[in-house]
């Protein structure tokens with residue numbers, strides 16, 4: 215990730231408009247989920263900036279009031295062609311916002327509509343699959359730092375530096391447990407996916423894209439804190455769950471859900487950020503925001519093993535790429 219580019223884009227915006235009052239995150243599907251940690255950062259660390267996240271067509275058809283010259287909008291699209299996200303980018307530009315777009319595809323329709331383009335990696339390795347998310351988080355941190363100050367900025371920058379190696383080392387070690395996951399869950403018709411804090415987006419994206427879209431397995435997303443307020447009634451022996459356990463402020467929420475699941479002998483797989491040494495690269499003041507990166511990297515290997523065990527490639531679709539909708 216090119217942190218200098220992040221800094222210079224945010225400085226450029228600040229020079230043009232020192233009075234920013236909101237930051238909006240807009241995308242579809244996995245790209246929207248990748249924006250979640252950035253949104254979560256601003257909403258938790260800023261005392262001045264309003265922060266919101268939207269699926270692109272909500273932004274298009276029910277545009278929040280007050281979006282304009284005092285707004286920074288970050289849009290994202292991996293392939294750069296998702297029509298709703300392209301339209302949202304165009305709309306954000308027309309509304310006079312300061313517009314940053316993250317995409318893997320230079321020269322794509324979404325990149326043509328934007329003001330500040332950021333091209334990220336994806337296919338190179340597992341760490342690269344978290345680059346879009348990293349950029350978004352880096353922009354969120356830089357925006358808060360430049361517009362109001364962020365006490366733990368250096369700690370956050372140091373954490374970014376350590377993440378790619380941490381992810382690559384983690385994926386090297388997860389093979390056996392990912393295989394076991396694939397074998398155990400291969401005949402399941404549904405899997406409940408839990409997390410909290412900045413990793414809620416990872417739970418959502420695992421459930422909606424890796425499981426529902428790519429494996430055709432029904433997968434409700436449950437916030438660990440919300441689990442006790444309804445969803446826990448479905449907990450029973452051998453019911454399949456996947457938990458992304460955070461290291462940081464919301465660990466208590468995840469641990470409480472895990473204890474209850476174990477009490478009733480549910481089948482739980484726990485992808486725990488602590489098992490991969492997240493705290494060795496991310497200090498205690500910033501660790502909350504880096505959980506999604508390690509969870510995403512590790513989950514990819516789990517998804518690949520599930521796909522192998524089910525003989526259902528992650529690229530298999532019924533409608534996408536086949537029908538007009």
Ligand SMILES: N[C@@H]1[C@@H](O)[C@H](O)[C@@H](COP(=O)(O)O)O[C@@H]1O
Pocket residue numbers: 242243244245290291292293294295296299423427534
């Ligand atoms: N079915 C796909 C999703 O898998 C993808 O997450 C979404 C966003 O794609 P992109 O990030 O390229 O905009 O588009 C489609 O709806």
